[in-house]
Amino acid sequence: MLFNSIEYLIFFLPIVFLVYFFSLKLKHRDITISLLIIFSLIFYSFWNFSLTYVIIISIFINIIILLIYIKFKYKILIIIGIIFNIAYLAFFKYTNYLFQTLFELSFLNQKMDYSLALPLAISFFSFQQISFLIDFKSSNSSKLSINRYILHVIFFPQLIAGPIVKLNELYSCLDKLFLNNKEKIYENIFIGIFLISIGLFKKVIIAEYFEEITFNFVASQPSNVSSLEVILFAFLYSFEIYFDFSAYCDMAIGSARLFNINLPLNFNSPYKSKNFIDFWQRWHITLSRFINDYIFKKLFKIFHKTGNISFSIAFPVLISFLISGIWHGAGHNFILWGILHGFFVLLSHMNKRLKIFDIKSNFVKIFITFFLVSLLWIPFRVSDIGYIFTLYTGLFNFNLNGLFLNNFNIYINNFYYGNIFFLLGSLIIIFGIPNIYQFIDRLKTNQKSFFLYNKFLISIFIIFLFFISIINLEQLNEFIYFQF
Numbered sequence: 001m002l003f004n005s006i007e008y009l010i011f012f013l014p015i016v017f018l019v020y021f022f023s024l025k026l027k028h029r030d031i032t033i034s035l036l037i038i039f040s041l042i043f044y045s046f047w048n049f050s051l052t053y054v055i056i057i058s059i060f061i062n063i064i065i066l067l068i069y070i071k072f073k074y075k076i077l078i079i080i081g082i083i084f085n086i087a088y089l090a091f092f093k094y095t096n097y098l099f100q101t102l103f104e105l106s107f108l109n110q111k112m113d114y115s116l117a118l119p120l121a122i123s124f125f126s127f128q129q130i131s132f133l134i135d136f137k138s139s140n141s142s143k144l145s146i147n148r149y150i151l152h153v154i155f156f157p158q159l160i161a162g163p164i165v166k167l168n169e170l171y172s173c174l175d176k177l178f179l180n181n182k183e184k185i186y187e188n189i190f191i192g193i194f195l196i197s198i199g200l201f202k203k204v205i206i207a208e209y210f211e212e213i214t215f216n217f218v219a220s221q222p223s224n225v226s227s228l229e230v231i232l233f234a235f236l237y238s239f240e241i242y243f244d245f246s247a248y249c250d251m252a253i254g255s256a257r258l259f260n261i262n263l264p265l266n267f268n269s270p271y272k273s274k275n276f277i278d279f280w281q282r283w284h285i286t287l288s289r290f291i292n293d294y295i296f297k298k299l300f301k302i303f304h305k306t307g308n309i310s311f312s313i314a315f316p317v318l319i320s321f322l323i324s325g326i327w328h329g330a331g332h333n334f335i336l337w338g339i340l341h342g343f344f345v346l347l348s349h350m351n352k353r354l355k356i357f358d359i360k361s362n363f364v365k366i367f368i369t370f371f372l373v374s375l376l377w378i379p380f381r382v383s384d385i386g387y388i389f390t391l392y393t394g395l396f397n398f399n400l401n402g403l404f405l406n407n408f409n410i411y412i413n414n415f416y417y418g419n420i421f422f423l424l425g426s427l428i429i430i431f432g433i434p435n436i437y438q439f440i441d442r443l444k445t446n447q448k449s450f451f452l453y454n455k456f457l458i459s460i461f462i463i464f465l466f467f468i469s470i471i472n473l474e475q476l477n478e479f480i481y482f483q484f
Helices: 006-025 029-045 049-072 075-105 122-139 146-154 167-175 182-220 227-257 276-280 285-304 309-328 332-354 362-376 385-394 420-432 436-444 447-451 453-471
Strands: none
Touching: 006 029, 029 049, 029 146, 049 075, 049 122, 049 146, 075 122, 122 146, 122 167, 122 285, 122 309, 146 167, 182 227, 182 420, 182 436, 182 453, 227 362, 227 385, 227 420, 276 332, 276 362, 285 309, 309 332, 332 362, 332 385
């Protein structure tokens, strides 16, 4: 089920919300958690009921491993659990890619007749369970609440595309479910609706506008592209994925807030980053945290034993981002994307140490980072390796004659007039104003103002955004991270 669907917004979410708060009156935490699990399974199975068994088997096996570990405390069981989750993810996500690659290498020049269906959210619930296994071992806990564990994995606001929640983050929220703090509950409901409305507007009105242009451009694959056309395409897709993923994060965190659950921040103005290290601390924050905590740091300890600090940073960075690229998707393009990001993150580390490029201006740092990140979105959007290199070589084609008449006039009507509004508006939202979470924090600094004057005005604003988004919800488009 998609956050930007009528089924979710008008039916599913309100029903779950009402049932949830009715269950709280029973003052029985297990009943409330069990209801959230049931609704989360309905949410998951709505996409493809026949594949629901995939997440159920995964959760069941992880629970068995955890229960055996609690009884015997064999550390090898945690390793077995990690290997199982990686193998389970690899089987469903990469089998098609590996076999097709073998077909290509064997020069048979044909595709497989059968392809394995990709289960929804397998990348996220696999990483979520790996994180739980490692954190559970570190906590030295001797108890496992099975219903809490299941909810930790399958809680619908964060199930499809994150954030990837650590053991203590959801558990601490569940412990507070029955605190009788009506003011805090009403504040969470208000903020939740606010975030959902903002996210819906970003997805339906802004992201899908850019999606139509980039989709048509990639589908036609124009061969004779100039440098400015490649840059324009990169910028347009950069805007699209920014608003698409930030919309998802807003709606995920907003949905969880309705149930008094605070999911961790997953998106924090990434295009305001001053280097690639900063970018990955702002973009998909919980994925970066997972890779840093469970991959980079482990590799760093291994390579650090060589005594060469450059060697001990370079290889962990490159391997970590290679894994990140593979995690994002099964394809040569994602591997290339991961390697390129690893290379620029490594350059950022080197520049911090050696001051190769000592740039004083923050504006210049932000512009360079945004420019490079935008260019690196090309292999993320384009699956054909050959066409990726066509676009990159087009960067050196400085022919300005008929720039928009050659290609972009096909995909953009009245570019200089009607569409300039979206570009300027997007630039202002991305670079010129605080993000939505900074805005909420500023409102909350004055509680009286927040709950009286500002709340009334924001409520009108919310209704307006929601109404505009709903009437424009003509075609249901998946979020970009929905496919991972």
